Amino acid sequence: MNLWEYVEDRWDLILFETVQHASMVAQCVLVAAVLGVLVGVATYRRPRPAAVATSIAGVLFTIPSLAMLGLLIPPLGLGVAPSVTAIVLYALLPIIRNTVVGLRGVDATLVDAARGIGMSRRGSLARVELPLAWPVILTGIRVATQLAMGIGAVAAYVSGPGLGEQIFSGLARLGGANAVNSALTGTIGVAILALLFDGCFVLLGRLTTPGLRHG
Amino acid sequence: MADGATVGVPIELRKVTKAFPGGGEPAVRELDLHIPAGEIVVLLGPSGCGKTTTMRMINRLIEPTSGDILIGGRSSRDIDPDRLRRHIGYVIQQAGLFPHMTVAANIAQVPRMLGWPRKRIAERVDELLTLVGLEPETYRSSYPRRLSGGQQQRVGVARALAADPPVLLMDEPFGALDPISRERIQDELLRLQEELAKTIVFVTHDVDEALKIGDHIAIMQRPGHVVQYARPAEILTNPAGDYVEQFLGGGSSMRLLRLTQVGDIELDRIPYASEDMDARDLLREVELDGRGHALILDGMRRPLRWIAQAELEGVHGPVGDAGEPVTVSIGHRMTLQDALETLLNADTDVLPVLGRRRAYAGALSLGTVQNAIQSIKARERERRLRRGEAP
Numbered sequence: 001m002n003l004w005e006y007v008e009d010r011w012d013l014i015l016f017e018t019v020q021h022a023s024m025v026a027q028c029v030l031v032a033a034v035l036g037v038l039v040g041v042a043t044y045r046r047p048r049p050a051a052v053a054t055s056i057a058g059v060l061f062t063i064p065s066l067a068m069l070g071l072l073i074p075p076l077g078l079g080v081a082p083s084v085t086a087i088v089l090y091a092l093l094p095i096i097r098n099t100v101v102g103l104r105g106v107d108a109t110l111v112d113a114a115r116g117i118g119m120s121r122r123g124s125l126a127r128v129e130l131p132l133a134w135p136v137i138l139t140g141i142r143v144a145t146q147l148a149m150g151i152g153a154v155a156a157y158v159s160g161p162g163l164g165e166q167i168f169s170g171l172a173r174l175g176g177a178n179a180v181n182s183a184l185t186g187t188i189g190v191a192i193l194a195l196l197f198d199g200c201f202v203l204l205g206r207l208t209t210p211g212l213r214h215g
Numbered sequence: 216m217a218d219g220a221t222v223g224v225p226i227e228l229r230k231v232t233k234a235f236p237g238g239g240e241p242a243v244r245e246l247d248l249h250i251p252a253g254e255i256v257v258l259l260g261p262s263g264c265g266k267t268t269t270m271r272m273i274n275r276l277i278e279p280t281s282g283d284i285l286i287g288g289r290s291s292r293d294i295d296p297d298r299l300r301r302h303i304g305y306v307i308q309q310a311g312l313f314p315h316m317t318v319a320a321n322i323a324q325v326p327r328m329l330g331w332p333r334k335r336i337a338e339r340v341d342e343l344l345t346l347v348g349l350e351p352e353t354y355r356s357s358y359p360r361r362l363s364g365g366q367q368q369r370v371g372v373a374r375a376l377a378a379d380p381p382v383l384l385m386d387e388p389f390g391a392l393d394p395i396s397r398e399r400i401q402d403e404l405l406r407l408q409e410e411l412a413k414t415i416v417f418v419t420h421d422v423d424e425a426l427k428i429g430d431h432i433a434i435m436q437r438p439g440h441v442v443q444y445a446r447p448a449e450i451l452t453n454p455a456g457d458y459v460e461q462f463l464g465g466g467s468s469m470r471l472l473r474l475t476q477v478g479d480i481e482l483d484r485i486p487y488a489s490e491d492m493d494a495r496d497l498l499r500e501v502e503l504d505g506r507g508h509a510l511i512l513d514g515m516r517r518p519l520r521w522i523a524q525a526e527l528e529g530v531h532g533p534v535g536d537a538g539e540p541v542t543v544s545i546g547h548r549m550t551l552q553d554a555l556e557t558l559l560n561a562d563t564d565v566l567p568v569l570g571r572r573r574a575y576a577g578a579l580s581l582g583t584v585q586n587a588i589q590s591i592k593a594r595e596r597e598r599r600l601r602r603g604e605a606p
Contacts, residue, residue: 113311116276116384117325117374118301127324131315210315210358 006181014166018189021162024155025148025197028084032091032148033141039092040099040137041125050100057093065090065154073158083160087151091144098140102133135209142201149194153186163189223253223414224287224381226273231282233268233439241280242268243439250431253412257429259419261462265439266418270384273416274303286382301325304375304383304413309391310367312359318344318370319355325378343373348403365396372404376411383415389424401427422463426451426470434459447474452595468588469552477554478547480587482568482577487512490519494530501527510567511538516574518544518567544569545579551587554579 007014043050063071065086072082106129114124130137156164163186170183228248234241243265250256258266271277273284275296284291291299312321319340326336341351347369359367368388375383389397401424408415419425425432426447433444436458443455451467451474454460463470486500487510501509507524511534522538530537543561545554545568558566558581570576 109307109309109311110313112276113305113307114313116274116300116305116307116311118297118299118328119324120297123297123328128313132313210317 001178001181003181003184006178007185010185014163014185014189017161017163017165017186018193021149021152021164021190022193022197024080024083024160024162025087025145025152025193028087028152029091029141029145029148031084032088032144033095035088036092036095036140036144037099037130037137040096040103041130044100044103054093054097054100057096060089061093065151066157069155069158069160078159080161082158083152083155083162086155087148090151091148094140094143094147095137096140098136098143099133102136102140103129105136106132135205138201138205138208142198145197145201146194149190149197153190163193220411221379221381222412225252225285226250226287226382226414226416227285228269228273229283229285231269231272231279231284233265233272233277234280240438243272243279245282246440248433248441248444250414250416252414254430255408255415255417255428257417257419257425257432258435259422259425259429259432259462260435261420261437264435264437266420266435267386268439269435270386270416270418273382274300274305274384276300301328301378302380302382304377304380306368306371306375306383306385306388308387309364310359310371310388312367312370312374314359317356317358318349318362321359321370322374322377324374329378339377340373343376344370346376346407347373349373363396364392365400368392368400369403372407376413381414383413385415385417387419388417390419390421397424404428423470423473426474434462448591449595452592453598468592471588471591472551472555472584475551475587475591476547477545477549477551477568477579478570478576480551480583481590483565483580483583485510485565485567485578487518487575488534489514490535491533494527494532494534497522497534498524498527498530506565508563508565510541510575510578512575515572517572518569518575521563541567547571547576551584555581555584558584 001009039053043053060068068086068089069082072085076082076085110128110132111124114128115121119127152160152162153164153167155162156168166182166186166189168186170179170181170186173179173182227250228246231243231246232241233243246265246269248269258269260266268277272279273286273291275291286299286303312318313324316324319337322340322343323336326339331339340355344351344354349366349369354362354366354370359370362370371388375385389400392400405428417425417428419428429447431444432447432450433441434450436442443450443459445453445455448471450459451463451471454463454467485506485508486497486504488497488500489512497509501507501524509522509527510518511520511522513519518541520536520538520540522534526537527534543557543563543566545557545566547568547570549557558579565578565580567575568577568579
């Protein structure tokens with residue numbers, strides 16, 4: 001059975017796993033984005049808390065994903081819970097860091113103008129600073145999404161949902177029937193999903209940054 | 216301007232001091248300043264003299280350490296800073312427009328915060344764009360990046376005027392513009408101010424800008440105090456001490472030329488006549504005058520032709536249409552500098568000055584200008600002496 005026949009044969013299952021994978025990644029990134037931007041907004045004005053937040057996220061980032069998932073089994077068991085937790089934790093770092101960098105990079109004279117015409121701190125943040133930092137934050141979210149794609153595949157190790165199942169079962173049966181096909185299907189599926197998501201981000205960037213691009 | 220437009224209110228700084236934490240000597244020290252309603256007051260001085268700090272204390276972007284600031288009689292301390300700032304226009308260098316918003320959205324920010332209805336905001340945006348000389352159709356929905364520096368600053372001014380505030384703060388607003396755009400936008404600010412009569416506090420380190428724009432100029436010196444607060448002409452003719460003189464630099468007579476309008480000085484008289492005047496009478500006048508020329512005016516007293524003494528000699532009856540047409544003249548609103556430029560480029564030594572409705576108002580020659588400068592200086596010297604004698 002070649003790869004194409006394999007995919008045709010199990011189309012329903014693969015489609016289901018792909019949708020699961022995409023949905024898991026999307027939800028995890030959404031949670032990480034909300035948390036990360038909140039942490040970034042809360043800390044960017046003060047150097048020390050910002051440094052603490054970034055380095056905690058950085059330390060989490062250095063833990064290998066398999067080890068992290070393994071560590072999460074005792075408290076959270078198997079399945080969705082440890083997978084989602086791990087993906088969110090990994091996705092936080094690029095988002096927090098880019099939020100802090102993006103907000104700090106906003107031209108100080110624009111913040112002065114915003115305050116000077118009577119915007120409150122919150123108003124200036126919502127109407128001026130966040131929109132101007134948005135391209136940088138969005139890049140952070142985009143990187144986080146790519147990360148989440150990969151970690152999501154590894155999450156099958158703790159019986160997480162998604163295309164990782166294809167890869168792991170294939171690798172476990174290496175030499176057996178359809179083992180390579182299964183691993184390839186999982187890998188290619190994740191890659192295609194990653195490209196699709198990236199395309200969405202490019203589109204989202206275009207749609208949400210009026211007036212900021214040249215030309 | 217819309218009816219019910221808000222005109223300026225006075226601003227009063229009372230013993231205002233600002234000391235920044237760990238900053239050593241205060242940035243502004245016990246500053247007293249009365250800013251009259253409807254005037255442009257320029258805070259002028261080198262960098263670090265406290266002029267920007269002073270201005271930013273008025274809208275509480277910087278909180279004074281001590282002292283009080285009254286805006287239209289109300290202490291600024293009693294008003295919530297965000298609300299206070301919504302009623303004080305604020306213009307900064309390079310405009311500070313929000314690049315992610317259209318021109319219209321930029322201008323609409325303050326009215327939106329004040330909760331104006333959408334329709335009123337849209338009307339106000341168009342009105343303001345027209346006021347600052349930008350075609351609403353063209354510029355309303357473009358982004359700031361597409362505009363030139365001068366256009367951006369026009370939008371900056373429009374944004375500051377959006378909610379029709381009585382007070383405008385301008386922090387080196389035209390500093391980043393090229394000289395030509397700067398001149399033009401300064402002229403426009405003055406034109407606007409004639410209509411609006413806002414109280415404007417204008418910070419700059421450019422002496423010429425200050426002299427051109429200011430009704431009053433406060434020259435500031437480090438650390439944070441005012442060394443002279445006076446009208447531009449007074450500052451030029453009677454600088455308070457070496458510091459001011461040094462800061463103004465040379466060329467105060469040249470600057471006086473730029474500051475004085477032709478209509479403000481005593482003009483020369485030359486013989487003139489209407490076309491139906493008897494040539495012999497005119498000849499007598501020309502001979503008496505001794506300069507050998509006379510002007511022929513039309514029925515509305517507008518200069519038509521120069522006529523030379525030789526052309527009048529031996530003519531009987533009305534003057535008629537003899538003589539050379541008047542090609543160059545000087546308007547009474549021209550500055551003395553522009554008038555001098557015109558004089559130097561003209562073929563004749565004397566030029567007619569046109570008053571309202573282009574009617575003959577007098578004549579100008581190099582000598583007239585010189586006399587005028589001398590008399591201005593003499594007047595100021597006299598005033599200084601008189602003040603010196605007074606207790």
